[in-house]
Amino acid sequence: MSVGIGLLTDVLLSGTVLMLGLWVILTADRLRAAIGFLIYGLLVALVWVRLGAPDVALTEAAIGGGMIGLLVLGASTRLPPEPPRSPGAPARPRRWILHVIAAALSATVALGLALVVLGLPEPAPSLAAAVAAELPATALENPVTGVLMAFRAVDTLFETVVLVLALIAFWSLIPDAGWSRRPDWLPLPHPPPALVLLARILLPIGVLVALHLFWIGASLPGGKFQAGALLAALWALVMVAGLARPIAATERLVRVLAVLGPLVFFVIGLGGLWLAGDFLAYPEGLEKPLIIIIEVVLMLSVAVMLGLILAGLPSADTAVRAPKARPGTEGQP
C-alpha cells in the first residue's frame, strides 16, 4: 500500500513540478514568474526528500528556492515595467524561432540524459561505503558533513571563497558616487505595523531555528549553509521592516565578518600542515572542536555575505531613491 501511495505522491509531485516549471517559463508577468519560481524551488526540495536526499532538500529549499527566489523577486520588482505589447504589432517573429530552437535543444539534452542515466550501471558505483568506513576518523556522525568538512574540505573552503568573490563582484556594480552610501533596496518608506511586528516576533524564533539547524548538522541533515541562509533572510526581513539599517560597503566590520569564515578555515587548515602532517587535516582528538569552530564562523560569514547581497546596492544619487513602483511588494511573500 505504501508503495502505491509513494508512487501516487511521486507522480503528482513530478507532474506539478513540470507544470509549474513550464508556467514559470511561459508566463508573461515578471512578478508572477518570480513567485512561481520561489514555489518551484520548494517543490524541487520535496522531490529531493522523495529521492532520500534530505541534505540536498534542505539546501535546495534554503538556497535554490529561498535565497535565489528572493533575489529574483527583488530584481523583478526593481526592473522598470515592461511596455504593454500593442495588439496590432507583430510579436517579433525571430524570437519565436529562437525559442523553438532553444526548446528543441533542451529537449534533446533532457532525452539524451534520460537515456544515458537509465543505462548507468546498477547498482551505481558509489563512495558511500568508503565514506562510512572512514567517517569515525573524522569524529563526525553525518556522512555529508564528513565529506564537506574532512574528505573534500578543500572544495567547501573554496566555495566560501567563491561567495566572497561573488560579494566583491556584486559590490563592483555600485555606482562610484554611491560607494560609501548604504544600500537602499530593502527598507520600505513606511513599513506597515503588522510587518514590523512580524519581524520582531520572527527574529528570535528564526535565530533559534537557525541555531538548531546548525547544531544538528553534525549528526543529521542540516548545517552551516542552511542556517546561514536562514539568518540572512531574517536580516533582510529586519531591514525591510526598518528595524535595522542596511550597511554600506565601506564598513570594515561586515567585511571582516565576511572573510572571517574562510580565513579561520585557512588558518586551521595550515595549522594541520604542521600539527597533523597535511593541509586541511585535523590533529587527532581535536577534530570535533576544530570543525565546530570552522562551522560557526562559516555560518556567520555565509549569513553576512548573503545578507549583504540581499540588501542590494546604494544608488549614485540619493534623490533617485524613490519609493515608487509597486510599493509593498518586497514584503509580500
Add this chain to the structure above:
Amino acid sequence: MSAGLMDWAGLMWMLMRALMQALVGWSDALLVALLVLPVLAMLLGFALGGRAAERIALWTLPLGLAVALAIGALVLHQGMPLEYAMGGWAPPLGVALRVDGLSAALLLTTALVITGVGLYARADFATPSGVAETRASLAFWTLLLGLWAALNAVFIGRDLFNLYVAIELLTFTAVPLVCLKGSPENLQAALRYLLFALLGSVLYLLGVALLYGAYGTLDIAQLAAAVRGSAEPAALVAVVLMTAGLLAKTALVPLHLWLPPAHAGAPAAASAVLSALVVKGSFYLIFKLWLDLLPPQYGQQIAQGLGALGALAILFGGVLAIRQTRLKMLIAYSTLAQLGYLFLVFPLVLSPVTLLAATGEGTPPAWTGGVLQLVSHAFAKASMFMGAGLIAIAMGHDRIGELGGLVRVLPVTLTAFALAGLSLMGLPPSGGFAAKWLLLRAGLETGQWWWMLVILGGGVLTGTYLYRVLAVAGFSGGESAPRPLQPVARSRELIVLGLALVSLLLGLLPLSSFEVLKIGREGDETAAVEALTQPAITGAVWP
C-alpha cells in the same frame, strides 16, 4: 682568474644543489602555497580595503612568482610530477593535486603574466590621494588575486569537482573585471559573458555528475583507468557535455559572441588577463578531458569536429579582425582566431598516424605545438592589450585609422606590438612560429593537409590585420609630430615590451627544452625520466 671562476661556478652549483634539496622537503607546502597565498592575500586585501588591498596585491606578486619558479625548478629537478592529497585523504575519497611538466609551465606563465599586469596596473588602479577607497581599485586588486588562485587551481587540479570549483572561481573573478568601468555597454558585455559562462558551468557539472554515476570517482587518472577498463556510453556523453560547456567559456566559434565586447570593453590590464589567461583555463580542461581522460580512439570523430570549429574560428576571427575600426576590438577578434589554433591540436594528436607513431615515444609535435601556442599567445596578447591601453592614454582614442604618427609618440610600445605580432602571425623567430611550425609538421606527417591550409591562411589574415595597424601607426604621421595627450610612464612601456620579448624568445629556445613538458605525461614516472634523456623532439616522431 679562471681558477677563481671555477670556484665560483662550483660554489654556485653547490648552492643550487642545497637549495633544491631544501625545496624537495618543502614541496607539499609549495603546492599548497599555490592556492593559499593568493586567496589569503585576496581575503586580507578585501577586509582591510583601500590602499592596503593594492599593497598586499603588489607584495603577493613576487611571492607568487617565487612559488611558481620553485615548483617549476622542483619538477625539473626531480623529473617527475609533484602530487599531494589534501588533508591526507587519497582519491577517490579525497581530493588530490598534481603538477606535471605542463602544469608547471602554465603556472609559471600565469605568474609572469599576472606579475606584469599587476605592475602595469599600478598606475590605473592606485587609490587617489584624499580618498580612502575607490570601488574600482578595491575590486581590481582583490579580483586579480582571486583570478590567480583560480588559474593555479585549474592547472594543478586533478579532481573533476575540484576543477568545477576552480572554474567557478575563475568565472566569478573574470566577469566583474569586464565591467569595472561601469558603463552600460560594459555591463551588457559582462552580463552576456556571465550567461555564457553559467551555461558552461551547468553543462560541465552535468557531465561530472554522470561520470561519478558511472564510475564512482572524480579523479581524472582513476577515471581514465576505469574508462579504459569498461567504456560506458555515459563517459562519452559526459565528456561531450562538459566540452560543450567549456567551449562556451573558451569562446570557440560559434559560442564566441560574448568575447569581443567583453575583452575589448574591459580596462586594459583586465583585458590582458582575460585574453591571455582566463580563456586558456577552460581550454586546458578540454585538453585534459580529451587527451588524458578518454582513451584516444574515442575522440577521433569528435576531434575532427573540434578541429573544424577551430579552423572556422581562425578564418572567421581573422576576417572580422581585419574589418574592425577600433584597436581593442581588433585585438579581441585576434584572440578569437588564435584560440582556434589550439583546437587544431585535437585532430592532429588524435590522428591514427600520430597514435601509432607515438606509442612509447612521448608527446607528438602537435601536442607540443599546441602548448607552445597557448603560452606564446598568452604573453603576446597580454602585451598587445596593455600596449593598446597605453596607446589609448597617449592618443585619447583607439581608432585605428587615426593612429598616424604613433611611432613618434610611443616607439617602445609600437615595437612591442610588432614583436608580439610576429608571434601571432607565426613568423620566425617567435614562440608562435615554433608553435605553428610544429602544427604544420604534424599536419604533414598525419596527411591532414587541410589543417595546413588553415594554418597558413590564418597566418596571412593575421599579417593583414596587424599590417593595417602598423602601416598607419608606423609610417604615416604627417608633418607635425603628434604630442601625447597624457604622458605615459616609460616603465609601463617596458613591461609591455618585456612580455612581447618573452613571447618572441620562446621561439629561440631549442626544441629539446620542451621535453620538460613531457614530465608526468606517460602515467609512470620512469618513462618520463627516460624521455628527458632522449634527444630533441625533432627526431622523436618517426621510429
